[in-house]
Amino acid sequence: MTDSPVTTAGSLGTSAVPTGPVPNAPTLSDLRALKAAAMPSIFDLPPDVEELRDEVREFAQTVVKPRVLENDLAPHDEFDWEMVRLGHELGLLRLTIPKDFGGRGMGVLGVAVAMEELASVCASTALIFGASMLGQTSVLFSGDQQLQARFLPPFLGDEPVLACNGITEEVSGCDLLIPENAELAADVMTARRDGDGYVLNGIKRFITNGKVAQWATVFANIEGNPGATGLTVFVVPLDSEGVTRGAVADKMGYRACLGTTLTFEDVVVPAENVVLGEGNGWNYLSVQSNQARSIVAAISTGVARGALEYAREFAGERVQAGKPLWEHQFTARKLAEMSAKVEASRLLYLQAAYQADNMLPAPVYGPAVAKLFADRAAIEVAEEAMSILGARGYCRENHVEKLVRESFGARIYEGTPEVLALAITGSLYGRRV
Amino acid sequence: MTVHATAAEAQAVLADAARAALNDAAFAAALKESDFSLQLALTGPQVALRIDKDEVAEGAQAATVRLEGETDALHAVLLGQLPLPRAIVEHGLAVKGKVTAVRQLGALLPVLGREYHRRLTAASA
Secondary structure, three states: OOOOOOOOOOOOOOOOOOOOOOOOOOOHHHHHHHHHHHOOOOOOOOHHHHHHHHHHHHHHHHHHHHHHHHHHHOOOOOOOHHHHHHHHHHOOOOOOOOHHHOOOOOOHHHHHHHHHHHHHHOHHHHHHHHHHHHHHHHHHHHOOHHHHHHHOHHHHOOOOOOEEEEOOEOOOOHHHOOHHHHHHOOOOOEEEEEOOEEEEEEEEEEEEOOOOOOEEEEEEEEOOOOOOOOEEEEEEEOOOOOEEEEEEOOOOOOOOOOEEEEEEEEEEEEHHHEEOOOOOHHHHHHHHHHHHHHHHHHHHHHHHHHHHHHHHHHHHHOEEOOEEHHHOHHHHHHHHHHHHHHHHHHHHHHHHHHHHHOEEOOOOHHHHHHHHHHHHHHHHHHHHHHHHHOHHHHOHHHOHHHHHHHHOOOOOOOOOHHHHHHHHHHHHOOOOO | OOOOOOHHHHHHHHHHHHHHHHOOHHHHHHHHHHOOOEEEEEEOOOEEEEEOOOOEEEOOOOOOEEEEEEHHHHHHHHOOOOOHHHHHHHHOOEEEEOHHHHHHHHHHHHHHHHHHHHHHHHHHO
16 A cells, blocks of 8 residues: 555546656656767757757746646637747747848748647647748748738737738638649639739638738639639738638637638739739648648647656556556556657658758658658547546646647648648659659 | 750850859858858759859769759749749749758859850850
């Protein structure tokens, strides 16, 4: 009989998971740092990325973590601008803006590593910043100095400003992510040429940051082209006449970031807001998606790592049959599998991010494989963490049930497993790189 | 119909333009400052060049950034008819190497383009 203060996991009690560190045990982050110091790796992060990782880790632990439960349990349309402001102070809204513009000049690898750190505490918070960067990508990639002069400076000011990316629609979801479906895409948002500009009409759905962003990268089909074959990218200020921000979706996870409908009714957009010229939407999308998938794989890795950290802590303290759970073979096996999945996910996203930083356009295969694997790993690891914590894992106060809910999110955005499978097999059969 | 009739012509014009660009103090200084080198690996007609702060070498030696694609696409970029990002998404130009260095490449291309244009003009005169 031990004198452990921990109650049995089988009863639906509400006692909190012990939150203190296991005596004399380093945290998982510390362990990784020790391993990194002691062991050679083919993935030595560049010094600026290591520095960013450490800064974001501290931000995640000290700023985000104390707010996680409150933001998750808040009404679905509340938004924590204060947390975003603190992230902005750290530079999270200008991570990918070049240094000579006043940004932090990070590539995909830096962003991905930062996202893992944020998502290990709160994937929802990671997505606020990630979705904003995704919106910025069009302007950054375009190399168009007038677009950059008009739309990047807000991210360099004192107050936080967000961007968003508008692809998904009510009828056309995956059809706007699979190039071969372009002709079949139905009811796609239209852009009608009108004098020196365009008039946009249509509805975008589930747009992360749509409720709070200053401007959006918007994909619309030039009128007269079948399906989405005339897909074109526009930058649209969301205070433009004719833009309506709809109700915030009441989601099962990712509740701190607001997903909303954006309705465009006869919205006039000047020609200079077109990114990369008319009809280049699909070509640009391949650049953007392959970068973004590396980053989403990092978010899923973060979710899995967060779940593993909770499970590891609990299994280190929880005593049954006279010994801690981790010394029981069943639990040890679970923890080992979870750990392997986190490590494999990380290696895959680091490889994909490295490719994206060293190849333009980024390849299809690596990022798709990384995201497919990491998204599934996040779900599996979060589910196992919940099973290890038992009743405590099922209670809201212990974060693990939030990780379970959020683990399913990344499987949807930036390419479902079905979309990724087509991308991967397209590469296997030589249709794509 | 390609801009350059033969690979030898394309190679000669681009190599000559690159050597002239190296005489531009700002161009050479930018290459030196960033330790930047550029490999052109172009097809149809084939061009294989390497440009660094010291010299222009003909052949397929590795560099900081490798630019792959069709010679005609680079021709349009150098003449300012096609922005590099559009050449990447629309005409299959691909950059291998540090993507962050593409901005440096963008800054260097106008000088290379100016010299390239001079040689094309002289050849057609």
